[in-house]
Amino acid sequence: MSEQPQNRPLAPAAPSARRIGVYVCHCGGNISDYVDVQAVVDAVKDEPGVVVSKHMMFACSDAGQQEMEQDIAASNLDGLVVASCSPKLHVVTFRGVARRAGLNPYEYSQANIREQCSWAHTDDPVGATSKAIGLVRGVIARTRLTEPLEPLVVETTQKALVIGGGISGLRAAVGLADLGIGVFLVEREPEVGGWVGRLGSMYPHERDGRDLIAHLVSEVKKRPAIKVFAGAEVVSKAGSFGNYQVGIRVAADPPETITVAVGSIVVATGFGTYGPAESEFGAGLDGVVTLTEFKELIDATSGSLRYRGKPVRSLAYIYCVGSRQPAGNEYCSRYCCAATAHASIRVSELDPKVRQYHLYRDIRTYGTFELLYTEARKDGAVYVKYPDDAPPVVTMEKSGGLAVTVRDLLSGDEELEIPVDLVVLVTGMVPRKNEDLVGILKLPLGRDGFFNEIHPKLRPVETMVDGVLIAGACQGPKSSAESVASGLAAVTQSASVLKKGVAELDPLVATVDPDKCTWCGKCQDACPYGAIEKLSLNGREVAAISEAGCKGCGGCVPICPEKAIDLRGYTDAQITAMIDGLLQEAMA
Amino acid sequence: MTALAAARVDEKVPAPAPRILVFSTNNISDPGIDLAGSAHLHYSPGVRVISLPCTSGIRPSWILHAVKQGFEGVFIASDGDECAYLPDCAKRASRIVAEAQTLLKAEGLAPQRLKMAAICSVCAENFARHMNQFSEALVALRSTGAN
Structure with missing residues (x-):
C-alpha cells in the first residue's frame, strides 16, 4: 500500500475533521435491559468528530449492517464505532460492514x-x-486517531496438521487431502481410531464403529498426501497463521522430535468419559457398570446377556450420573439418553424378557432420536422419572443382589425398590486431560473445560488462535455424526484460507519514528523474533522494524527510552486518548 | 432502552465506586474478563478495560497518566506464563510495574494504586474477586488520605 509509509508513527488526525458513526446495540435486551442505550447515544452525539449516533436492536443483524452501510455512504463516514458485545464475536462482522461500504x-x-x-x-x-458512556467515549477517542491500514499478506503453507486420529480427525484428514492439502495426522495412542474404533453397532443407523474406522483408515491409506504419526505427540508450536512450525515427538527408539511446516492446525483430540466417584450410585459394587462398560458388554454379546458369567434378567439405568450437577459437570452430554435407549433396544433384541428400568431426570432424545426412545418403550422398557433432589440409591442386598430405591415422580411420588441383576450408570463425556497441549497451542478453554470456539453459531470451529481450529468432542459432547460434521467444517475453514495461497494478517505491528530514534539497540535485544534491524537513514543510525517479522506484541514499546516506537492500533496517542475518554462518563 | 431500565436509572444515585483501569490482553485475560460477564459475576462498574496484545507492551507512562487523570487504581490483568508472544513476559511485566511504581512515587502517588495478577482465559471468578478486593483496598486508601 502506498499511503502508509513504513517506520513512521501514526499522525493524529484533527478530531474535528473526523466523521464517525456510533451505533449502540440493544442486543435484544442483553444490553438495553441494564444500560440506558438512549442515554449513551445522547451522551456521545455531540462528541468531537461524531456525526451519527444511534441505537439499534441488533447491530449484527442484516438490517443493522445495511443501515450502517447506508450511513457510511450517505454521511461520508470515515470512522465506525459499534458498542455491543465482545469484539471477539463481531470485529470481523463489522470490519466487513466497513469494507463493503468503502470504509x-x-x-x-x-x-x-x-x-x-x-x-x-x-x-x-x-x-x-x-x-457504558465512558467505554464508548474511550473508543470514540481511539477512533479519532485511526488511520487506514491494509492487511499484511503472507504466503501460506499448503499443509495442515490434524491432532487426534479419532473419527473426527480421520475424516478431516481425508477431507483436507481431497482438497489438495497435505496432512500430518498425529495420534497419541499406538493406533488411530479413537472411541468409535472400539464400538460395535451405533445409533441411529446401526453402523458398526469398528467398520467405520476401518473404512476411514483404508481411505487414509489410499491418500499419499496424508502422513500418519501414531504413538506421537505435539511438543511445540511456533510461527503464525498460515506458517506454523510444529514439533512432533514421533515413536522411535530413542524417541525423536521432528518439525513440520503447516498453514493450519485442526485439533480433534476427543473426550474422556466420566468416572464415577467411589460409591457414587453404588459405583464399585459388583454389578454396577458405566454406560461405556455396558456398551462394550453388549457389543461382545451374541447370545443371552451375561455379566461375569451370571445371567442378567433385569437391569436399571441411572441417568445423568456426573452430568447436570451443580457441584460437578453442569452441562448435559446430550448423547447419553439416545445411546441408552439404543442399548436398551439392543438388550431387547438379545433377550426380550430382560426387564429394563430407565431411571431418568429428563430425557433428551433430540431430533429423530425420539424414535429410539419410542422403540425402547415399545419393547417394554419402563421409564421412571426421579426428582432432581432425590436421586436413586443403589444397595447391595444380603443375598448378593442389587436393589435400586427410587421415587417415581410421575406416579404419585411413590417410593419403589427395584431388585436388579445389573445397574448401568449413564455417564457422559468429560474434557480430556491435555494440559501440555493446551499450553503449547495456547487455546482457551470454556468453563466446562472443553476447548472454546469463538462463537457457537457464527464461527463454530474457529478459536482465538488464528488458523487453529477445533473439531469433534474436544469442543464439547457430540455424537459421532456431529463430530464428523464439525471435522468437515474445520476442513472447509482451513481450505478457504490455505487454497488462496495467501493469508491476511492484521497490520497492527510496531513502527519506529526515525526522527526520535537514536539507535541504542535495546529494542533489537527485546525482540525474540529478530524483526528489528539497524538502518542507516540520512547519515543516522535508526531502528527499522520488519512488518513481516513483527508479531505485534508491543514488547519493544516500553523498552524504548526515546518513546520512538508505537504499536499500530495501540499507539501512545490512542491509548492516552482512550484513558481520558474512559473517565468522561457523565451523561449529557 | 426498556421502561424497566429507565425506571431503574431514575431510582438511585450510586455511591462513588473507585474507578479502576484494567490493562488486559486480547487472547488471554480479556476472554477471562468476558467470561466473568457471561457468568453475570458482579464487580464494580468503576472498572474499565483497555485490551492490548500483550502485557509486555504496556507503557509505564500510561499507568501514571491514568492515575493522574482520575483513575484511583490501575490493575494489570497479565498473561503470566501463558503469553503466546514472549516467553519472558512475566519478567518484563514485573519490570513495567516497578518502573510505573517509581513514576507514581515520584509524583507523590501511592504505589498501592497499581496492582498486577495473572488472569487466564477462564479466570472469571478470579478476576471478579480481584476487582472486588482492589475496590475495597482503594476505598480504604481514601481514608488514609494518600494521594
Whole structure:
C-alpha cells in the first residue's frame, strides 16, 4: 500500500475533521435491559468528530449492517464505532460492514458494553449506563486517531496438521487431502481410531464403529498426501497463521522430535468419559457398570446377556450420573439418553424378557432420536422419572443382589425398590486431560473445560488462535455424526484460507519514528523474533522494524527510552486518548 | 432502552465506586474478563478495560497518566506464563510495574494504586474477586488520605 509509509508513527488526525458513526446495540435486551442505550447515544452525539449516533436492536443483524452501510455512504463516514458485545464475536462482522461500504476496515473499533458492562453489572443499571458512556467515549477517542491500514499478506503453507486420529480427525484428514492439502495426522495412542474404533453397532443407523474406522483408515491409506504419526505427540508450536512450525515427538527408539511446516492446525483430540466417584450410585459394587462398560458388554454379546458369567434378567439405568450437577459437570452430554435407549433396544433384541428400568431426570432424545426412545418403550422398557433432589440409591442386598430405591415422580411420588441383576450408570463425556497441549497451542478453554470456539453459531470451529481450529468432542459432547460434521467444517475453514495461497494478517505491528530514534539497540535485544534491524537513514543510525517479522506484541514499546516506537492500533496517542475518554462518563 | 431500565436509572444515585483501569490482553485475560460477564459475576462498574496484545507492551507512562487523570487504581490483568508472544513476559511485566511504581512515587502517588495478577482465559471468578478486593483496598486508601 502506498499511503502508509513504513517506520513512521501514526499522525493524529484533527478530531474535528473526523466523521464517525456510533451505533449502540440493544442486543435484544442483553444490553438495553441494564444500560440506558438512549442515554449513551445522547451522551456521545455531540462528541468531537461524531456525526451519527444511534441505537439499534441488533447491530449484527442484516438490517443493522445495511443501515450502517447506508450511513457510511450517505454521511461520508470515515470512522465506525459499534458498542455491543465482545469484539471477539463481531470485529470481523463489522470490519466487513466497513469494507463493503468503502470504509477502511481498520477505521472500525468496537466497545464491549455487554460482557464487560451490562452482564457484569446487572445489579447496577445506573453504574452500567455511566460505565457504558465512558467505554464508548474511550473508543470514540481511539477512533479519532485511526488511520487506514491494509492487511499484511503472507504466503501460506499448503499443509495442515490434524491432532487426534479419532473419527473426527480421520475424516478431516481425508477431507483436507481431497482438497489438495497435505496432512500430518498425529495420534497419541499406538493406533488411530479413537472411541468409535472400539464400538460395535451405533445409533441411529446401526453402523458398526469398528467398520467405520476401518473404512476411514483404508481411505487414509489410499491418500499419499496424508502422513500418519501414531504413538506421537505435539511438543511445540511456533510461527503464525498460515506458517506454523510444529514439533512432533514421533515413536522411535530413542524417541525423536521432528518439525513440520503447516498453514493450519485442526485439533480433534476427543473426550474422556466420566468416572464415577467411589460409591457414587453404588459405583464399585459388583454389578454396577458405566454406560461405556455396558456398551462394550453388549457389543461382545451374541447370545443371552451375561455379566461375569451370571445371567442378567433385569437391569436399571441411572441417568445423568456426573452430568447436570451443580457441584460437578453442569452441562448435559446430550448423547447419553439416545445411546441408552439404543442399548436398551439392543438388550431387547438379545433377550426380550430382560426387564429394563430407565431411571431418568429428563430425557433428551433430540431430533429423530425420539424414535429410539419410542422403540425402547415399545419393547417394554419402563421409564421412571426421579426428582432432581432425590436421586436413586443403589444397595447391595444380603443375598448378593442389587436393589435400586427410587421415587417415581410421575406416579404419585411413590417410593419403589427395584431388585436388579445389573445397574448401568449413564455417564457422559468429560474434557480430556491435555494440559501440555493446551499450553503449547495456547487455546482457551470454556468453563466446562472443553476447548472454546469463538462463537457457537457464527464461527463454530474457529478459536482465538488464528488458523487453529477445533473439531469433534474436544469442543464439547457430540455424537459421532456431529463430530464428523464439525471435522468437515474445520476442513472447509482451513481450505478457504490455505487454497488462496495467501493469508491476511492484521497490520497492527510496531513502527519506529526515525526522527526520535537514536539507535541504542535495546529494542533489537527485546525482540525474540529478530524483526528489528539497524538502518542507516540520512547519515543516522535508526531502528527499522520488519512488518513481516513483527508479531505485534508491543514488547519493544516500553523498552524504548526515546518513546520512538508505537504499536499500530495501540499507539501512545490512542491509548492516552482512550484513558481520558474512559473517565468522561457523565451523561449529557 | 426498556421502561424497566429507565425506571431503574431514575431510582438511585450510586455511591462513588473507585474507578479502576484494567490493562488486559486480547487472547488471554480479556476472554477471562468476558467470561466473568457471561457468568453475570458482579464487580464494580468503576472498572474499565483497555485490551492490548500483550502485557509486555504496556507503557509505564500510561499507568501514571491514568492515575493522574482520575483513575484511583490501575490493575494489570497479565498473561503470566501463558503469553503466546514472549516467553519472558512475566519478567518484563514485573519490570513495567516497578518502573510505573517509581513514576507514581515520584509524583507523590501511592504505589498501592497499581496492582498486577495473572488472569487466564477462564479466570472469571478470579478476576471478579480481584476487582472486588482492589475496590475495597482503594476505598480504604481514601481514608488514609494518600494521594
